[in-house]
Amino acid sequence: MEGIFLVLISSALVNNIVVSHVIGTDPALVATQRRDVAYGISTIMLILLPLTTVIASATTQFILIPLQLQYLQTLVFVILIIMIVYGLRLWPRPFGKSGSEMFLPLAGVNVTVLGTLLLNQQQDNNLFYSFIFGLGTAIGFALMLALLTAINTRVEMADVPAPLKGPSITLITLGLISMAFLGFSGLIK
Amino acid sequence: MSYIDKISSPYIHSLTSINEVMRQVIFALVPGIIVTTWFLGWGVLVHCVLAVCFALAFEAIMLTLRKRPLQDFMYDGSAIITGLLFALTITPFAPWWVSLSGICFAIVVAKHLYGGLGYNIFNPAMAGYAFVLICFPVELNYWPIINGDNGIIESLKIIFIGLPHEGLDSLSGATPLAFTKSQLNGMVMLSEFSSGPLFGSLGGKGWEWIGLAFLAGGVWLMIKGIIKWQIPLIFIFILFALSLIFHGHDPERYASSMFNLFTGGTLLAAFFIATDPVTASATPRGKIIYAAGIGLLTYIIRTWGGYPDGIAFAVLIMNAAVPFIDNVTRPDVFGKVKS
Amino acid sequence: MSSEVHTRFNRELHSFPGGLELKTHKELTNSKESLRTPLPDKIILPLQQHIGSPSEPIVKKGDIVLKGQKIAQASGYISVPVHASTSGKILDIGTCQSIHIKSEQVPCIIIEPDGEDAWFELEPVTDYLSIDPEILQRLIYEAGIVGMGGAGFPAHVKLNEGTATAIDTLIINGVECEPYISCDDRIIREKADYIVSGTRMLQHAIQAEHCVIAVEEDMPEAFEALNALIDDDIELVTVPARYPAGGEKQLIKVLTGKEVPAGGLPIHIGIVMHNVGTAAAAFRAVTRGEPLLSRYVTVSGNVEDPRNLQVLLGTPVEHCLEQVGYHRRDDEAVIMGGPMMGKYIHDISMPVVKTTNSILVTSGFNRSREKPCIGCGDCVDVCPAKLLPQELFAYARAKDYEEVRALHLFDCIECGCCAYVCPSNIPLVKYYREAKTDIAIYEKKQAGYEHARHRFEARSERLDRIENRVDDRFDKIKTLSTDQDPVEEDKQSYIRAAVERMKQKKNKKKD
């Protein structure tokens, strides 16, 4: 029980994928300019990440390791992601009527998902912890997107120097948040 | 008559202004500065002067670069407050360039890149402090011992030339918070060292008086109506309640509530940093969440995190969350139709 | 002043969100007897002194009119007639400066008084409590009565809607929350009998079950004057002096605890509210047959003898100011209405209208420059509509009207509390007004786009149809002559057909 909690906190806050690992930065930059996109991608991620981490973890554990094909890991993961993303799209309305499915390709092709899978493998999580890790990462990602989107709408109206408008000031914001999140360092060993 | 054409109702005004508010805040900081100087030596005052000068200089440079009217913004006092708060959070033994780089980061990056006063997302003083804390952890680690004999000349020497290598131990020591942390990490029981020379009756020796001075300034601000009660009181309450619970659970591993309140920058942060109107939440419910968040994060980082005092990080993290909090805590409009 | 609760019915009072405690300055005027203003040289009667569509003049230039004669008729449901406030000659039917927008001119009728003040024939009705409510409404409508509190909503509309739905409570609003203004206080003290009888009449007109007269805590004399006249049929309540307690929605909240739905009207929760001045005017209109011709106006601020005046509608502001000793100074502004919500007058020759409750000479606006918003949230605390003024301001300045609307800009009552407390001196209300105007313009434009699109699509469709029909004809011709070269034949037959048509036309012409 404590382990679950630790993995969840660790992946969501302490080692947040956006500001600590700086992996989810690219979608964060794109998505946070608009509220509906941010919402859509967050929803997708909350479903996609746990699903893919579990499947990828299973694939590694039951196929790649027995066959001693770990060197193909990255390649297999890329194809897995594509399969899952497009498989989900075939599903009729997997996310209700939110219309979030149109963000699937956008969510699928970015590096966040792959990064999460590889990070998960680094930590040698078992299947269940992989799921928790994926969930935690997705929560952390969604949280960051929510914060950044709200900040962006405020910064958009601010008297920001012209050369820094748009993504540049978002990157500075991200930097400052990263700095703030350094305060969590040492929290979970 | 042309200026009259621009006027619109209302035609009367409460006669408060930013300048007035900022001036009151500076006045309220004075007792804290005096007491801190008393206990930690002249370095505090030197740093205050240094930081304020740097802050004003950077403010002027940035305003000129951004082609904004100097006279409007230079005298609003916000840069002075940033400088003072920064100086009060760093150690008085810090070299002068720590002040310079910290204030530079605070004013240039955290404040003016976002558009200056009113638009900054992050508290400039805390952003500057976090910046130097990450960049120069060693320099910020030496704190003077309470009531150590630091003359003004010595303080200037330390700040501009550097700490002397010999006799370092007679001058500096750990803060009560850092000491507690290192001892607890070393699995030493709290009761074994809490009667040591660093500790007073409420919190750290000397620190409790500093805390009380800031408390007095803060209460005065609250009475004057400059700051509202929500943020400081809820912040203090959460910190108090959390430490009470954990202290009650295991008094050997967790420091007492009073210790948490009266050491470190708790009371300074509660009344002067967390209440910064620009970076705090503006909605009634948002203010509560914001203050509670700072209290919670401060306690978590202090107790389990890697840094001895987590207030700066807690404030910055909650600053980042403020726009989001404001969005989700918008009050219902008057006469909202309940569906 | 009076801490004891005067309520005879022990009505439980509620409080509304936000609001301010302001220095009232009512002592300047509220103890002085009101004076009748002498006839001015010129009476200017704008055709729109109310909310709704402007009235239409029914007199010509040069006509002689009598006092009380109808000179303009209502042009729609939400509209009222205008009457001559004195006898004289119609000098012109022209335009005068609008109070609302500096550049805007509004149509008006200008009368040159003949000094006789001769009355038009009046038709008093005495049995006002027994006649049909609809007749009462008709009489009030004919008298041109609008809400005298400041908004100027036609009174008969509120009454009409009142008969359509069951009305629980009629509230007569004597709460003057704005500083300086004391005209309601004075009218209650001087015409308490009119108000009490008028209240009973209005209650009859809308068949309300309960009836409440509300006055402010700091007007004990007015309270006593009313208290001496009412019986148990009318509740008399004092409410705490807190700006904007006199606002319609705020007063309803205070008295009943109910909140008027956002974007809705009091009628939706079974409440109708009228100003004390409206009640008095309605009573006069019915029992004496006099239409709305004059009103109480507080003239206060930096003048020698601030006091209340009984002013004929259409009297220039200048003339009123002369009565109380006004010396023009450049650093002073003349404001129509109170200091919180009033409107700055560019030209003091503009007239007093049905909604003018006060004329204020003020120099109290030596504001420092506007500073950026520091997000202190003081405005949030004082907003009586529970809006977020600082966010509204940010989005209004960024002209993000979608967001401004989502933040309920249109529930803003422009009370000015936010701008009053703002430490950055931001004229928030100005930004909101501008945003409201811009949104109106934008919507008009958008409606134009929609309209143009419909027309364009209709035209495209028509052109398509015509083209298709031409094609059909070609097809028919093609099938008729298959043995010849189709293209050549087409041309030939087409030409032949055209020549034939021309001939026929010529023949016809000859005939």
Next chain:
Amino acid sequence: MFGVLIIFLLALISGFLISRSAQMTLQQDKFEAILSALPQTQCGKCNYSGCRPYAEAIVRGEADINQCPPGGEATIKTIAKLLGRQIKPLNPENGLEKDKHIALIDETLCIGCVKCIKACPVDAILGAAKQMHSVLAEECTGCELCVAPCPMDCISMQAVTG
């Protein structure tokens, strides 16, 4: 060997899945909203034949959002918000934003050639051959399309207030 086989198999499946899922672009559903943000003057200043083709081009990503002078700043802002793009100033190559103008026919010069009637996209010009034409001020969108075809140069654009 196994590895190659597995990768091949997986790639095959994913290829199949990609081909099955319908192509969906992010901006498809924004078409209607963009179209209604355009002023419907059909003036063609955006280098497209009308508002609908321009809206289609924006959705396809071919045209930029700042090519509509009659809509001006407001239209650019609306579209930028719809598409999550940065607001940019109007492209001066397409024209400048100005207050609303409507066409006015100098009736002393009009020869009744009906050329302007054919040009008007919203049927705002009335008249018949050899008879004087006049503009319905209410319906005119100020697109200026009638100005060029007039052989007598008798159509001028007049500013309207309000």
